[in-house]
Each structure stands twice: as C-alpha cells, then as structure tokens.
Amino acid sequence: xxxxxxxxxxxxxxxxxxxxxxxxxxxxxxxxxxxxxxxxxxxxxxxxxxxxxxxxxxxxxxxxxxxxxxxxxxxxxxxxxxxxxxxxxxxxxxxxxxxxxxxxxxxxxxxxxxxxxxxxxxxxxxxxxxxxxxxxxxxxxxxxxxxxxxxxxxxxxxxxxxxxxxxxxxxxxxxxxxxxxxxxxxxxxxxxxxxxxxxxxxxxxxxxxxxxxxxxxxxxxxxxxxxxxxxxxxxxxxxxxxxxxxxxxxxxxxxxxxxxxxxxxxxxxxxxxxxxxxxxxxxxxxxxxxxxxxxxxxxxxxxxxxxxxxxxxxxxxxxxxxxxxxxxxxxxxxxxxxxxxxxxxxxxxxxxxxxxxxxxxxxxxxxxxxxxxxxxxxxxxxxxxxxxxxxxxxxxxxxxxxxxxxxxxxxxxxxxxxxxxxxxxxxxxxxxxxxxxxxxxxxxxxxxxxxxxxxxxxxxxxxxxxxxxxxxxxxxxxxxxxxxxxxxxxxxxxxxxxxxxxxxxxxxxxxxxxxxxxxxxxxxxxxxxxxxxxxxxxxxxxxxxxxxxxxxxxxxxxxxxxxxxxxxxxxxxxxxxxxxxxxxx
Numbered sequence: 001x002x003x004x005x006x007x008x009x010x011x012x013x014x015x016x017x018x019x020x021x022x023x024x025x026x027x028x029x030x031x032x033x034x035x036x037x038x039x040x041x042x043x044x045x046x047x048x049x050x051x052x053x054x055x056x057x058x059x060x061x062x063x064x065x066x067x068x069x070x071x072x073x074x075x076x077x078x079x080x081x082x083x084x085x086x087x088x089x090x091x092x093x094x095x096x097x098x099x100x101x102x103x104x105x106x107x108x109x110x111x112x113x114x115x116x117x118x119x120x121x122x123x124x125x126x127x128x129x130x131x132x133x134x135x136x137x138x139x140x141x142x143x144x145x146x147x148x149x150x151x152x153x154x155x156x157x158x159x160x161x162x163x164x165x166x167x168x169x170x171x172x173x174x175x176x177x178x179x180x181x182x183x184x185x186x187x188x189x190x191x192x193x194x195x196x197x198x199x200x201x202x203x204x205x206x207x208x209x210x211x212x213x214x215x216x217x218x219x220x221x222x223x224x225x226x227x228x229x230x231x232x233x234x235x236x237x238x239x240x241x242x243x244x245x246x247x248x249x250x251x252x253x254x255x256x257x258x259x260x261x262x263x264x265x266x267x268x269x270x271x272x273x274x275x276x277x278x279x280x281x282x283x284x285x286x287x288x289x290x291x292x293x294x295x296x297x298x299x300x301x302x303x304x305x306x307x308x309x310x311x312x313x314x315x316x317x318x319x320x321x322x323x324x325x326x327x328x329x330x331x332x333x334x335x336x337x338x339x340x341x342x343x344x345x346x347x348x349x350x351x352x353x354x355x356x357x358x359x360x361x362x363x364x365x366x367x368x369x370x371x372x373x374x375x376x377x378x379x380x381x382x383x384x385x386x387x388x389x390x391x392x393x394x395x396x397x398x399x400x401x402x403x404x405x406x407x408x409x410x411x412x413x414x415x416x417x418x419x420x421x422x423x424x425x426x427x428x429x430x431x432x433x434x435x436x437x438x439x440x441x442x443x444x445x446x447x448x449x450x451x452x453x454x455x456x457x458x459x460x461x462x463x464x465x466x467x468x469x470x471x472x473x474x475x476x477x478x479x480x481x482x483x484x485x486x487x488x489x490x491x492x493x494x495x496x497x498x499x500x501x502x503x504x505x506x507x508x509x510x511x512x513x514x515x516x517x518x519x520x521x522x523x524x525x526x527x528x529x530x531x532x533x534x535x536x537x538x539x540x541x542x543x544x545x546x547x548x549x550x551x552x553x554x555x556x557x558x559x560x561x562x563x564x565x566x567x568x569x570x571x572x573x574x575x576x577x578x579x580x581x582x583x584x585x
Contacts, residue, residue: 024057036186071164096264099145103271107531135398143199157233159198206460212243214407242372280366284354289338301326359569365424369466374410374459379403380432384439414536429455450508473550480537482515495583
C-alpha cells in the first residue's frame with residue numbers, strides 16, 4: 001500500500017493509493033487530525049465513508065456525490081455498511097426497536113383504539129394520518145435512529161437520531177464541530193451515557209433516573225442556583241434524589257446492555273420486553289457464579305472482545321440466561337469470583353452474589369425489592385389543537401398536559417406469561433383523559449376516553465438495601481390503592497383495614513386520582529388495566545393475603561425472630577399458634 005501526502009496537485013501519480021484504489025482526498029486534507037484508530041484515512045481512506053469523486057483533486061469535481069454526514073440510515077448502506085465494513089451491523093440496526101419503535105407505536109395505537117395489543121410489528125417511518133399516527137409524529141417520531149442528522153454537532157441532551165452516529169460519534173473535549181479546525185470527530189466504541197440521554201430522559205426517564213434525578217413541574221426561575229435541582233437543555237427541571245447503585249460505582253449503560261439489545265440481533269420484535277437479553281441474575285447469581293463453557297463466541301461478541309482489548313481470557317465470561325449471550329466484559333478468576341470491566345474506563349468491579357430469596361418470595365422479581373423509586377405522573381390530559389402551525393407548515397398538533405410529577409417506590413404488578421406468575425414493579429403509565437373531539441380525522445366514534453393504565457417498569461434506580469416488609473404489606477401505594485393512609489382498626493374481637501386516600505377521587509371512575517384499583521376491590525378480567533395483556537394489579541385474594549400478613553407486621557415490625565419465621569414460610573403454623581390478643585382480619 002503506497003501512501004503519499006502532498007498538496008493539491010493535478011498529477012495522478014501523487015494520489016494516495018488505499019486498498020488498491022487511488023484516492024485524491026488526502027491531497028487537500030492531509031492536515032486533518034483526530035481520527036480514531038480503526039477509521040484513520042491512512043487505513044480506510046476518506047471516500048469509504050464520505051464517497052465523492054476520488055479521481056479528481058478539483059474541489060467541485062471531487063465533492064460531487066460526497067456525503068457530508070455519513071452514518072445516517074439514509075446513506076449507511078453506501079458508507080458504514082458496505083461489504084468491506086459493517087454490513088451485518090446495518091441489518092441488525094434496521095430491525096432493532098430503536099429504529100422501528102414498534103412497541104411505542106403499538107401502545108399508542110391501542111390508546112387511540114386503532115388496534116388490539118396483539119397486532120403486528122410496526123415501523124416509525126410508515127406512519128400515516130390517523131389520530132395515533134399524528135400523535136406519534138408530534139411526540140415520539142424524533143426518538144429513533146432513522147431520524148436524520150443534518151448538521152455537524154456533537155451528541156448532547158437535545159440530540160436525536162443519526163443512525164450509526166447516534167452512538168459512535170465523539171468529539172475530543174474542547175473541540176468544535178468545524179471542519180476548518182482540521183480536527184475530525186472520532187468514530188469509535190466509546191458509547192458513554194450522553195448517547196442514551198437525549199431519548200431516554202423522556203417517557204420512563206431511565207437516563208435521568210439512573211443518575212438520581214426526578215422530573216418536576218418547577219420552572220427554571222424557581223430553582224436558580226439550587227444544588228438540588230438540574231435544568232436540562234430543553235428547559236425541564238429535575239430534583240435530586242437517590243441514584244442507581246451501578247451509576248454510583250461508575251458503570252455505564254453499555255456495561256450492562258449488550259450490543260445484541262442496543263443494535264438488535266437481526267430479529268424483529270414487537271415490544272422492548274421481547275428484545276431485552278439481560279437480567280439481574282445473569283451477573284448476581286446465587287452463591288458462586290457459573291463459569292461459561294469454552295464455546296466459540298458469536299461474531300458480535302468476539303468483535304467487541306477483540307476491539308476493546310480486554311486482558312482477561314475470552315473463555316471465562318458470564319453468559320445471559322436468555323439467548324446465552326457472552327458478557328465479554330465479565331470474567332471469573334481461579335477462585336470462582338466474578339468481575340465486571342467497565343467498557344470505556346476499564347475499571348474492574350467485583351460482582352456481588354444475589355440475595356438468597358426466602359421461601360415466600362420466590363415469585364418476586366429482584367427489582368421489586370431493589371428499586372429505590374420510580375417516576376409517577378397523574379392527571380394527564382391529551383387533546384388536539386388545530387390552531388398550531390408546525391415547523392413543516394402543517395396545521396394542528398397534539399398537546400399533552402400533566403397535573404403532577406412524583407417519585408415513589410413502585411407498585412406491585414402481576415406479570416402472567418403462560419403458567420408463570422411474577423411480581424414486578426409497576427408505575428402509572430397512563431392515568432389520563434384523551435380528547436379527540438377537535439381532530440378532524442377521528443373515526444373511532446368516541447370524542448373522549450379516560451384510561452387508568454399502569455405499566456411494567458425497569459426504573460434503573462437499583463439500591464443495595466431492600467424494601468422492608470411494611471413498605472409492601474402496609475403500603476397503600478404498593479398495593480395499588482394509591483398514595484394515602486392505611487389504618488388497622490381493632491374493635492373488641494374484630495378488626496379491619498381502612499384506607500384514606502391522599503388524592504381526591506376522579507369523576508370519571510370514582511377512584512383516587514393515582515390509584516390502579518379500588519381499595520379491596522377484585523380485578524375484573526374484562527377491564528383493561530394496562531396496554532399489555534399479560535400485566536395486572538393484585539386481585540382481591542392477593543390483597544387479602546398481603547394485608548393479613550400486614551396485620552401481623554403492624555404489631556411485630558421490629559420483632560426480627562417473628563419476621564424470620566414469617567419469611568421462612570411458617571405463616572400458616574404461626575396463625576394457628578397465635579395468642580388470644582392477636583386479632584387478624
């Protein structure tokens with residue numbers, strides 16, 4: 001391979017030869033610096049990314065057909081994903097949920113009565129003019145990888161889309177996106193949390209949750225100079241609270257989430273829950289971790305291992321239970337201890353074993369006990385304003401109003417898949433009124449609709465400490481009744497639980513504004529409690545069980561021996577042996 005760096009001259013012999021092709025780009029751009037190792041033009045040239053006419057050193061001719069911002073999904077097949085580079089990756093990315101947004105579209109169309117939850121896969125680029133489609137265009141359509149990046153800029157809180165660049169574009173600290181500075185941004189594997197923040201500080205707000213920030217309705221003026229608040233670039237104000245224990249240890253999003261989730265694995269999925277590969281138990285095993293078998297890695301994992309330059313053996317990693325994906329940034333030492341290596345800093349962290357579950361909590365998920373808090377919002381109202389003129393000159397826009405933001409430990413949700421039941425965190429997903437009366441294209445026949453939907457939630461606010469017994473068994477919000485006070489009223493030889501809600505009842509259905517279900521009311525299988533047909537609140541039988549145990553905890557909250565016997569599964573025996581003064585509802 002011949003390499004020549006010269007000024008702009010019109011002699012074919014002085015063009016740089018790369019991969020058996022003569023390329024004129026370096027004749028003018030020889031002073032450009034800043035390239036990452038694997039994207040250095042000395043190795044791959046300039047045209048492999050930017051295209052253009054490589055046979056001319058006349059500016060106008062050389063720049064014909066040039067792609068100024070390669071990596072957008074609109075040009076990736078000609079730039080990043082050519083046969084010699086990342087063709088397999090493009091196939092995965094195009095089918096990933098971050099490109100299709102299938103789950104978001106499905107839930108939104110269910111909200112607008114335009115389909116059933118079990119309907120097929122969707123793609124954000126195929127939206128039409130229905131009420132749901134226009135709502136998605138107004139509120140969600142920018143948060144997908146296919147949203148085109150059109151100007152030079154680093155990734156920040158307002159960044160959306162950009163295809164490959166959404167994750168892999170990095171400017172050195174202090175450099176500006178200006179080609180005149182002769183500093184080229186790096187394209188590399190340093191995917192820090194800023195790449196996730198722009199989109200994931202919305203909706204479930206896992207990016208802000210992870211760092212310990214909860215959204216408020218405060219204005220920037222109200223929190224000026226406050227150390228306990230954070231003002232985002234879009235004007236939203238967040239309040240400081242408990243950060244995720246993994247964030248505190250210095251871990252990045254990519255230290256847990258594998259490429260097969262983020263970029264996809266080549267398969268098409270309807271919902272996020274279907275595409276997620278990792279679980280708490282993959283790293284935090286019971287007792288000593290199980291060492292992986294010495295099997296050949298898939299190409300995705302092998303490439304990640306090789307490019308990141310890990311020092312540990314590639315045969316001693318943990319694997320996911322779902323899909324058996326190698327966690328190549330983990331390893332097990334000769335003593336059987338597990339470690340995680342942060343993918344950018346290379347900081348090594350010891351992986352702690354999981355808690356030993358007691359006899360009565362086998363069906364309770366790790367996150368149900370180890371989630372410090374989750375976002376809550378109530379009193380939402382969504383309607384259509386035909387008077388608004390949008391940036392693209394079209395008329396009409398969906399507007400959303402929220403009454404209150406908050407953060408609390410999550411509610412208990414019941415996830416039913418086949419014959420399996422698991423108790424997992426739930427948050428108010430949609431307690432809202434949808435007003436379609438001013439949308440001209442409304443064909444549903446209904447102008448207003450009230451929903452009381454909770455949603456399964458991975459809050460990303462993991463804590464080492466677990467919820468105590470009372471925080472579930474004597475907690476109205478945890479049980480689905482909403483925020484308020486549970487009082488155990490004992491009279492003579494009888495007792496009962498009484499509930500006083502914090503919020504007033506909603507006129508639409510008579511339940512407290514933040515509740516999932518009515519106090520001690522059974523679950524009606526014909527009622528929709530969630531956009532997911534496998535997700536329910538506690539039924540009346542479970543509510544009674546929880547509060548019956550709660551009655552005991554009410555008196556014995558500080559009795560460690562009693563609580564130990566309770567969690568060992570001896571509750572039935574304990575009830576039979578209860579003292580006369582024990583009044584159980």
